[in-house]
Amino acid sequence: NAGVMQNPRHLVRRRGQEARLRCSPMKGHSHVYWYRQLPEEGLKFMVYLQKENIIDESGMPKERFSAEFPKEGPSILRIQQVVRGDSAAYFCASSHRFQATRDTDTQYFGPGTRLTVL
Amino acid sequence: KQEVTQIPAALSVPEGENLVLNCSFTDSAIYNLQWFRQDPGKGLTSLLLIQSSQREQTSGRLNASLDKSSGRSTLYIAASQPGDSATYLCAALGPTNDYKLSFGAGTTVTVRA
Numbered sequence: 001n002a003g004v005m006q007n008p009r010h011l012v013r014r015r016g017q018e019a020r021l022r023c024s025p026m027k028g029h030s031h032v033y034w035y036r037q038l039p040e041e042g043l044k045f046m047v048y049l050q051k052e053n054i055i056d057e058s059g060m061p062k063e064r065f066s067a068e069f070p071k072e073g074p075s076i077l078r079i080q081q082v083v084r085g086d087s088a089a090y091f092c093a094s095s096h097r098f099q100a101t102r103d104t105d106t107q108y109f110g111p112g113t114r115l116t117v118l
Numbered sequence: 119k120q121e122v123t124q125i126p127a128a129l130s131v132p133e134g135e136n137l138v139l140n141c142s143f144t145d146s147a148i149y150n151l152q153w154f155r156q157d158p159g160k161g162l163t164s165l166l167l168i169q170s171s172q173r174e175q176t177s178g179r180l181n182a183s184l185d186k187s188s189g190r191s192t193l194y195i196a197a198s199q200p201g202d203s204a205t206y207l208c209a210a211l212g213p214t215n216d217y218k219l220s221f222g223a224g225t226t227v228t229v230r231a
Contacts, residue, residue: 031217035219040223041223042122042222042223043209044221045220048217048218055217056217056218091161091162097217106167107219110161112160112161114159
């Protein structure tokens with residue numbers, strides 16, 4: 001069972017360009033979470049998606065950032081007109097969310113995409 | 119809003135010494151507390167997850183305790199090895215919802231051979 005996959009692993013963009021980050025959840029997982037790690041800081045929650053639905057985008061900047069998780073294919077985090085402050089590591093996690101169990105389920109993290117904006 | 123703090127930010131010990139990493143959180147109404155390991159330029163590896171109803175979890179040389187009332191968790195690594203050198207992150211789930219992890223900034227550990 002392959003883990004969470006993210007690509008590309010490293011992405012370099014010039015200011016004003018678009019960045020598209022992809023995340024394929026673990027097999028059988030239908031819940032995806034995106035986190036951002038700025039240099040010297042902890043990971044910060046950005047958005048939580050289920051297939052075709054955005055459940056919580058409270059951690060995502062209101063402008064230039066968008067996320068989707070279509071019925072088919074990976075989840076995409078899209079950053080338009082990137083600025084230097086967008087340089088960070090972007091991590092995706094997935095989970096199954098067994099509602100029937102007493103304990104909360106675990107989020108499994110991908111290797112991250114490191115975005116550098118020149 | 120949940121705030122998670124890890125002290126110290128960095129730690130250097132000789133091989134064989136036991137490691138004690140501290141994590142504190144401001145809101146004790148959490149669902150669980152998780153410890154991760156992050157190697158430079160790599161992703162996160164989950165080490166231990168302690169549910170809110172539990173007091174500790176153990177895996178090999180690792181032991182994590184949870185004291186919800188005081189808002190603290192401690193990760194113990196026994197008989198440290200150079201391969202334990204990494205950044206250790208703790209993350210609290212909750213209280214507002216059961217999907218949003220709040221991370222500390224991490225403790226960077228160096229184990230000297």
